[in-house]
Amino acid sequence: MVTEPNNWGRFGPDDQRGTLNLLTPEVVLRALGSARTGRVVSLSMPIRDRGVPHLRGRPLPQHFMALDGGDYAAGMRPIGAGLRVADDALVVSHHGTTTHMDALCHMWEGDELYNGHPAARVRSYGATRCGIEQAGGVVARGVLFDVPAHLGLDHLPASYRISASLLEEIHADVLPGDVAVIRTGWPLTWERSPDEYWSGQPGLSADAGRWLAARDVAAVASDNAAIGGLNARQLADEDLADDLHLILLHRHGIHLIEMLWLEELAGVRDFVFVAAPLRIEGGTGSPINPLAIV
Structure with a gap:
């Protein structure tokens, strides 16, 4: 049993959804008021086997065509009276290679x-x-913490850790049931140099994670590949008490959403956030295509 502040038992002894339980009908209806223009923006990276930000050592998605035009050109009989069909299959290791929850x-x-x-x-x-x-579906108010824009930067440096005080400076009025969306700008480094992207990643500090947990966010989403950043410390020296995945996922039941594309949300403060993971029974996560309705 964890001993520091946590949500264990808060939503019942059998709970498996954590702070997504905060998304009551009343909270969802309140969130819908965050849409002002009706514009819908996808916050997902494309799924493909090359040329997209990903973590080294993780197998990239594999996309196979089961049936394509070449099969008919090679003499395959059409279905019925000239009807043809294309079909495909997808193999995805979502952690570190796609937008995922x-x-x-x-x-x-x-x-x-x-x-x-x-x-x-x-x-x-x-x-x-x-x-x-x-997890089920997520419909909530998304609150954008555009940290590099607030600091006058294109993207945060690889070693930068976002503090709780900086989050509060950007957006102090976080409400229970909100989804905190953290922009680091780090995906922009991929086009310039994959080696720069792999050199490390900025992310939240431990106190920022605790600040968000104390405000009862339903989920935390970010455009980096690891909410707490990467390569901040040598693994042997890492203090598990301050690990962001343990603070949020394990202790507070706050789902994490990583590897978003947030560059289309410039100037947006809050919006309707919609995401639905696939119902993969026993899955440790799922690819998603989050939507922002601004």
């Missing part, structure tokens, strides 16, 4: 998942507790 079973410490569920329930065939299928 982490499930509450994605990371833990000790022998327990979020809310005290036994970690032994994460099996070779999937997680039987806190899998991504438990």
Whole structure:
């Protein structure tokens, strides 16, 4: 059992959704008022096997055509009276390669998942507790923390960690059930140099994660590949008490959404945030195409 402030037991002993429980009908209706123009913006990176930001060592998506025009050119008989069809398949390792949502079973410490569920329930065939299928759809007010714009930068430096005081300076009126959307601008480095993208990543500090948890956000989303940044410390020296995935996912049941594309939201302060993970039973996460309705 974790000892620092947490949400274990808050939504009942069997809870597997964490702070997504805060998205009551009343909160969702309030969130819909954040749309002012009706413009819909996709916040997703494209899914392809090359030329997109990704973490080294993670297998890129594999997209296969099962049926294509070449099959008919080679003599395959059309379906019915000249009807032809194309079909395909997709293999995705979403963590680190696509825009995705982490499930509450994605990371833990000790022998327990979020809310005290036994970690032994994460099996070779999937997680039987806190899998991504438990999340359901997300409709909330998205609150944009455009940190580099606030600091007059194109993107944050790789070693930069966003403090709680800076988050409060940008957007002090975070409400329970909001989705905190953090822009670091780091995906912009990919076009300039993949090696620069891989050199490390900016992200939230531990105190910023605790600040968001104390404000009862429903989820935290960011355009980087790891909410807390990468390569901030040598792994051997890392203090698990300050690990952002453990603070948010494990202790507070706050789902994380990573690798968004936020460059189309310049000047937007808040908006309707919509996301729906695939119902992958026992999945540690899911690719998503988040939408902003501004």
